[in-house]
Structure formats: structure tokens, C-alpha cells
Amino acid sequence: MSEALIIDGKAIAASVTDEITARAARLESETGVKPGLAVVIVGEDPASQVYVRNKGRTAKACGFNSITHTLPADVSEEELLALVTSLNEDEAVHGILVQLPLPKHINENKVLDLIKPEKDVDGFHPINVGLLGSGNTDRALVPCTPAGSVLLAKKALGDDLSGKTAVIVGRSNIVGKPIAQLLLQEHCTVTIAHSRTKDLPDVVRSADIVIAAVGRPQMIKGDWLKPGATVIDVGINRIPAPEKGKGKTRLVGDVAFDEALGHTAAITPVPRGVGPMTIAMLMSNTLTAARRLMGLSEEP
Numbered sequence: 445m446s447e448a449l450i451i452d453g454k455a456i457a458a459s460v461t462d463e464i465t466a467r468a469a470r471l472e473s474e475t476g477v478k479p480g481l482a483v484v485i486v487g488e489d490p491a492s493q494v495y496v497r498n499k500g501r502t503a504k505a506c507g508f509n510s511i512t513h514t515l516p517a518d519v520s521e522e523e524l525l526a527l528v529t530s531l532n533e534d535e536a537v538h539g540i541l542v543q544l545p546l547p548k549h550i551n552e553n554k555v556l557d558l559i560k561p562e563k564d565v566d567g568f569h570p571i572n573v574g575l576l577g578s579g580n581t582d583r584a585l586v587p588c589t590p591a592g593s594v595l596l597a598k599k600a601l602g603d604d605l606s607g608k609t610a611v612i613v614g615r616s617n618i619v620g621k622p623i624a625q626l627l628l629q630e631h632c633t634v635t636i637a638h639s640r641t642k643d644l645p646d647v648v649r650s651a652d653i654v655i656a657a658v659g660r661p662q663m664i665k666g667d668w669l670k671p672g673a674t675v676i677d678v679g680i681n682r683i684p685a686p687e688k689g690k691g692k693t694r695l696v697g698d699v700a701f702d703e704a705l706g707h708t709a710a711i712t713p714v715p716r717g718v719g720p721m722t723i724a725m726l727m728s729n730t731l732t733a734a735r736r737l738m739g740l741s742e743e744p
């Protein structure tokens with residue numbers, strides 16, 4: 445079989461943000477308004493701080509107004525809800541993202557449900573979940589990692605995914621299920637597999653498109669893949685890397701990448717695959733939210 449295409453998520457994400465930067469500049473020159481993204485972080489979880497910093501940096505690079513609200517870990521639920529309410533009412537804010545996880549004393553659902561659905565750039569609000577599930581993607585804000593994963597599949601296979609068999613391994617609300625909805629809308633024949641699925645290797649072997657969203661390092665083996673399949677690996681797992689030195693680690697996906705290369709037509713690497721797409725799609729959602737809130741059509 446010819447060599448597999450390694451889908452360069454970093455380069456594709458950069459081209460998405462370049463386009464968004466140009467569209468945001470056009471919006472500003474026509475209306476004087478910059479898309480505004482407010483990110484709320486509670487506490488000092490180092491991984492969350494890195495994500496939030498990257499989101500803010502990318503938003504600024506796209507020409508957006510980027511506002512970060514950092515609250516102490518012991519902030520009360522009432523104070524956080526009051527902040528979300530004020531962001532809902534702020535006309536300069538078009539996208540609101542509350543970085544998860546939240547401290548245990550705060551009811552996550554209560555906070556996410558309070559975000560105005562039109563500003564819910566993470567796409568986790570029940571209204572957006574319902575709009576996606578009922579096929580109204582023109583009105584929904586779609587979760588970023590799922591949207592980015594499907595875009596990468598299209599980059600490899602072309603825009604028409606119609607009739608392809610897709611197997612998604614993982615059924616979480618934030619990754620597996622929304623990807624299934626998006627692929628259904630692309631007219632794929634969709635199977636969602638999970639920890640109770642029987643004969644998982646055989647199920648995966650039936651797929652033209654495999655989406656791995658499990659959170660188990662290198663679980664999906666090369667010989668589970670149908671020759672010529674396209675593989676989108678959403679998993680991000682840190683494993684020991686003694687070859688890099690004592691105590692060192694490295695990131696791997698849910699797919700045994702080196703083995704998979706011999707079977708697939710195209711595959712995303714980890715890192716530099718789905719990860720960079722998540723932030724790019726967040727920028728896309730923020731621009732979409734801004735245009736909709738301003739009553740403008742989606743395309744400039």
C-alpha cells in the first residue's frame with residue numbers, strides 16, 4: 445500500500461485562523477466591531493492555565509478583543525454566576541467560555557446552562573446540543589474539537605463524506621456524541637462504540653473513517669484498521685518516555701500510530717493533529733457568534 449498521508453492539523457489550523465483573521469478585519473472595517481471572546485478560569489490548574497493562555501493569544505492574533513477573567517479557586521458559585529450574567533449582557537462580548545473543570549463546590553451544569561446559547565462558543569449548552577442533534581447546524585454553535593475533527597476528515601477525503609462508514613470509539617457528550625451527529629449530517633453511516641462494545645476490533649475494521657476518542661494510549665492497533673481507512677485520533681495521553689531521559693514523558697494518541705501507518709490512507713498525528721484544530725474552531729465559533737448577534741449573514 446502507498447504511504448499514508450499524515451494530516452497536518454497544525455498547518456490546517458493555521459490556515460483556518462488566517463482566514464478568520466482576514467474575515468475579522470473585514471468585519472471591523474465594515475462595522476467598527478471586533479469579535480469579543482471572554483474566557484473565565486477558576487483556580488490555578490496548570491493545564492487549564494496553558495489552554496486559557498493559548499486561547500487568549502490566538503484570539504488576539506485573529507484581531508479579536510480577548511478578555512480573561514481569572515477567579516480564585518474559592519470563588520462562590522453566586523459570584524461566578526453573576527460574572528456570567530454580566531458577560532451575557534455585555535454587547536462587546538460575543539463568545540463566553542468557562543474553562544473546565546470547575547472546583548467541586550461549583551455546579552458545572554448550572555454555570556454552563558446560564559451562558560446565553562448565542563454566546564456559548566464551546567457548544568455545550570443544552571440548546572446548542574439540541575440544535576446539533578436536530579440537524580440545525582446553521583443555528584447551533586458546534587463544539588470545537590468535534591468540528592475540527594470532521595474538518596480534518598474532509599481535508600483527507602474531500603468534502604463529500606456521503607455513504608462512508610464511520611466508527612467513533614468513545615461516546616462522551618463533549619467529543620464522541622457531537623462527532624457522531626456531525627458525521628450523520630455528512631450522510632455517513634455512523635456507529636458509536638464504547639467500553640461495552642463487543643468485538644471492538646471487528647467493529648473498527650468495518651470503518652472507512654475511524655474517530656478515536658477514548659483516552660487510552662495507543663489502544664487501537666494497526667490490524668484493527670481496514671486497509672485504506674482514514675483515522676482521526678482525538679486522544680491526548682501522556683506516557684513515560686525513558687528514551688528521552690529519566691522521568692521524561694511524551695504525548696500519544698489513542699491509536700498505535702506507527703502500526704497504523706501501514707494500514708491507513710490518512711491519519712492525524714498526536715501532537716499536531718486534532719489538538720490545534722480545537723482552538724482554531726473556537727475562533728471560528730466566536731466570529732460566527734459575533735456576526736449572528738449583530739444580525740449579519742454568516743458569510744462576509
Ligand code: NDP
Nearest residue numbers: 589614615616619638639657658659678679680718719722
Ligand atoms: P471520556 O473519558 O469522557 O470518554 C471516553 C470514552 O471512551 C467513553 O465513552 C468510554 O466508554 C470510552 N472507552 C473507554 N475505555 C474504552 C475501551 N476500552 N473500549 C472502548 N471504549 C472505551 O473522554 P473524552 O471524550 O473527554 O476524551 C477522549 C480523549 O480525547 C481523551 O484522550 C482526551 O484527552 C481527548 N480530548 C482531546 C481534545 C483535543 O483538543 N484534541 C479535546 C477533548 C478531549 P463508556 O462511555 O462506556 O465509559
